[in-house]
Amino acid sequence: MSAPVFSIAEVEQETGLSKDQLRVWERRYGFPIPLRSNQGERQYSDEDLAKLKVIRRLLDKGMRPGRIMGLPISELQALSGGGQSADRSAPQDLALYLLQTHQTVELHKELSQTLMRDGMFRFITETAAPLSALVGEAWMRGELRIFEEHIYTEILQGILRSAIAQGTGLGGAPKVLLTTLPSEQHGLGMLMAEAVCMLEGAECVRLGVQTPIGDVIAAAAAKQADIVALSFSGNFPANQMSDSLSLLRGNLPSKVGLWCGGAGAMRVKRIPDGVTRISGLHQIGPAISEWRAAAGEPPGLHGG
Amino acid sequence: MSAPVFSIAEVEQETGLSKDQLRVWERRYGFPIPLRSNQGERQYSDEDLAKLKVIRRLLDKGMRPGRIMGLPISELQALSGGGQSADRSAPQDLALYLLQTHQTVELHKELSQTLMRDGMFRFITETAAPLSALVGEAWMRGELRIFEEHIYTEILQGILRSAIAQGTGLGGAPKVLLTTLPSEQHGLGMLMAEAVCMLEGAECVRLGVQTPIGDVIAAAAAKQADIVALSFSGNFPANQMSDSLSLLRGNLPSKVGLWCGGAGAMRVKRIPDGVTRISGLHQIGPAISEWRAAAGEPPGLHGG
DNA sequence: TCAATTGTTTGTCCTAGACAAAATTGAGAA
DNA sequence: TTCTCAATTTTGTCTAGGACAAACAATTGA
Numbered sequence: 001m002s003a004p005v006f007s008i009a010e011v012e013q014e015t016g017l018s019k020d021q022l023r024v025w026e027r028r029y030g031f032p033i034p035l036r037s038n039q040g041e042r043q044y045s046d047e048d049l050a051k052l053k054v055i056r057r058l059l060d061k062g063m064r065p066g067r068i069m070g071l072p073i074s075e076l077q078a079l080s081g082g083g084q085s086a087d088r089s090a091p092q093d094l095a096l097y098l099l100q101t102h103q104t105v106e107l108h109k110e111l112s113q114t115l116m117r118d119g120m121f122r123f124i125t126e127t128a129a130p131l132s133a134l135v136g137e138a139w140m141r142g143e144l145r146i147f148e149e150h151i152y153t154e155i156l157q158g159i160l161r162s163a164i165a166q167g168t169g170l171g172g173a174p175k176v177l178l179t180t181l182p183s184e185q186h187g188l189g190m191l192m193a194e195a196v197c198m199l200e201g202a203e204c205v206r207l208g209v210q211t212p213i214g215d216v217i218a219a220a221a222a223k224q225a226d227i228v229a230l231s232f233s234g235n236f237p238a239n240q241m242s243d244s245l246s247l248l249r250g251n252l253p254s255k256v257g258l259w260c261g262g263a264g265a266m267r268v269k270r271i272p273d274g275v276t277r278i279s280g281l282h283q284i285g286p287a288i289s290e291w292r293a294a295a296g297e298p299p300g301l302h303g304g
Numbered sequence: 305m306s307a308p309v310f311s312i313a314e315v316e317q318e319t320g321l322s323k324d325q326l327r328v329w330e331r332r333y334g335f336p337i338p339l340r341s342n343q344g345e346r347q348y349s350d351e352d353l354a355k356l357k358v359i360r361r362l363l364d365k366g367m368r369p370g371r372i373m374g375l376p377i378s379e380l381q382a383l384s385g386g387g388q389s390a391d392r393s394a395p396q397d398l399a400l401y402l403l404q405t406h407q408t409v410e411l412h413k414e415l416s417q418t419l420m421r422d423g424m425f426r427f428i429t430e431t432a433a434p435l436s437a438l439v440g441e442a443w444m445r446g447e448l449r450i451f452e453e454h455i456y457t458e459i460l461q462g463i464l465r466s467a468i469a470q471g472t473g474l475g476g477a478p479k480v481l482l483t484t485l486p487s488e489q490h491g492l493g494m495l496m497a498e499a500v501c502m503l504e505g506a507e508c509v510r511l512g513v514q515t516p517i518g519d520v521i522a523a524a525a526a527k528q529a530d531i532v533a534l535s536f537s538g539n540f541p542a543n544q545m546s547d548s549l550s551l552l553r554g555n556l557p558s559k560v561g562l563w564c565g566g567a568g569a570m571r572v573k574r575i576p577d578g579v580t581r582i583s584g585l586h587q588i589g590p591a592i593s594e595w596r597a598a599a600g601e602p603p604g605l606h607g608g
Numbered sequence: 609t610c611a612a613t614t615g616t617t618t619g620t621c622c623t624a625g626a627c628a629a630a631a632t633t634g635a636g637a638a
Numbered sequence: 639t640t641c642t643c644a645a646t647t648t649t650g651t652c653t654a655g656g657a658c659a660a661a662c663a664a665t666t667g668a
Contacts, residue, residue: 007621008620008621009547009620009621010547010551013486013487013516013517013548014516014517014518016486018650018651019620019621020650020651020652021649021650021651023622023623024649024650024651025649027623027624028648028649039621039622039657039658039659040621040622040657040658041620041621041622042621042622064631064632064648064649065648065649065650066647066648066649102526102527104509105472108472145519145522145523146515146516146519147483147511147515147519147520147522147523147526148523150483150511150512150515150519151509151510151511151512151523153512154510154511154512157465158465158469161461161462161465161466162465162466162469165462165466168412179451179454185489185514205408205455206455206458207451207454207455207458208454208455208457208458210489211450211451211454212450215449215450215451215454216451218449218451219449219451219455222406222451223406311651311652312651312652313651313652322619322620323651323652324619324620324621325618325619325620327653327654327655328618328619328620329618331654331655332617332618343626343627343628343652343653344626344627344652344653345627345651345652345653346652346653368617368618368662369617369618369619370616370617370618
């Protein structure tokens with residue numbers, strides 16, 4: 001019975017850390033120092049892999065390699081679980097509990113019923129959005145595995161999509177084009193934004209996730225969009241954001257609005273001129289009303 | 305006005321060829337030899353990228369680098385386009401036309417009506433799957449922009465998901481867990497497979513795309529899955545596939561089946577022992593029947 | 609004709625150095 | 639004190655060849 005070993009390629013795959021990163025960490029920080037095969041190839045252990053996964057989480061949270069690399073795994077885990085947020089309400093706790101105990105059918109039912117009871121807008125702002133944040137935090141703390149987050153995403157996506165599908169084709173001006181940029185693969189925020197836009201009577205075109213900037217521009221022209229709306233999750237690289245937004249703003253016709261929202265959009269200090277920052281789902285309605293006023297459109301029936 | 309240049313990381317991302325591969329090709333075959341930046345970094349041109357994409361396709365078809373690397377792009381394209389598939393039927397041409405002219409509402413209507421008329425199984429095997437292949441090819445040939453492919457994906461995804469949602473919770477054995485591995489972000493194949501599994505009376509758990517191998521294993525245990533089914537699209541790195549499947553097979557209980565399907569799964573010559581290759585959507589039904597026979601389960605009502 | 613052996617091709621790993629972008633620190637001004 | 643700007647450190651990704659094993663092609667022998 002031999003302990004399992006992992007090649008550098010496997011570790012890259014499992015942790016998302018690049019081979020270069022793993023090699024240079026070994027040189028600089030003295031961790032991880034794997035055994036070597038007869039051919040001199042690195043053989044990482046189970047423990048290496050476990051520790052690297054925690055480290056990866058901490059890096060995503062903003063810690064820096066040099067600070068945490070020397071700590072024992074117990075301390076890393078303590079750091080990882082440190083910042084418990086205390087403002088959790090009961091229904092969200094129930095949802096998280098259902099997810100953790102893999103009662104997915106019940107979770108689906110629970111969420112669907114909440115949608116029925118509260119209506120779409122309340123469901124999204126009071127249940128879906130906070131719960132998604134909670135799920136993200138729980139994953140960060142290591143209380144939730146990635147596959148559990150995936151299951152959650154699938155369930156909520158299903159509910160949102162079928163709700164959205166019922167209202168498709170009914171909207172009028174403005175025409176909003178929704179997508180995320182290439183390094184952003186989380187589409188839940190975009191779906192929630194679309195649902196809210198739809199409720200406000202706007203027409204939506206969803207491009208899916210990870211659309212290259214050139215294609216966003218082309219799509220805006222082809223679809224004659226009035227507004228391009230981008231969704232940024234919390235771990236979108238902050239520096240890339242300003243650059244991408246500037247580039248996009250420079251290449252879009254000036255009469256086309258450019259909106260950005262999501263946790264990632266809130267983190268950066270300043271956003272480029274000509275870009276509107278939507279600081280939350282509640283901001284979407286006013287922003288659309290404002291656009292309509294500026295465009296001389298009559299306010300939608302939903303406007304307040 | 306300067307011509308666009310691509311870094312080695314961008315070329316890796318765009319073509320799926322590894323950085324090592326690009327560097328060693330330059331050394332061995334003298335192509336591609338990109339310009340260098342002031343810091344000596346490789347700057348690939350538009351033409352390099354285009355040629356590399358064709359080469360990538362030819363490699364996938366079984367050609368070897370040494371043979372084709374020296375040829376001019378015109379000849380490469382001749383080699384590549386030689387086997388133009390001619391079995392396009394009128395409705396698929398119509399769908400592609402609607403997509404290219406951005407008549408998305410009409411496309412949605414057309415697809416929905418086809419689903420109604422033909423039923424789910426025929427819709428998937430005769431419309432959705434061939435059309436998706438067609439869209440992929442058209443994108444490869446540059447006839448379709450990425451955002452148009454994204455729109456297509458969103459529309460079909462919406463139709464499939466709402467169809468699937470109606471049958472959720474009705475299935476029995478076997479329990480099938482569907483997902484894709486981290487370098488695979490195309491989820492349409494997985495959705496089509498899920499729909500067919502559902503029609504066969506199986507219970508499905510969808511994990512979404514890009515699940516790390518460790519999490520696939522954990523999910524299979526947590527969900528007590530009978531079968532883990534992975535979907536691989538045409539541009540999944542071929543070498544990575546065997547490794548990943550072996551790793552997965554080694555860490556899953558032997559009583560849990562491991563299936564793989566999709567264009568990517570057909571490309572590799574040999575798949576590891578203990579892994580079942582599903583050579584098409586039509587194979588799913590027989591495979592499930594076979595599983596039921598082996599497990600001593602009664603055949604489903606749909607079986608036959 | 610088929611199986612076994614030999615040679616060639618090809619992808620990935622290795623080391624170790626360099627550099628720029630990002631994050632941090634420190635100094636000086638409002 | 640708080641803010642801004644410059645200097646410094648940290649960190650990721652690039653570079654160059656060399657090495658080797660697995661996959662493939664060609665050759666030999668039965």
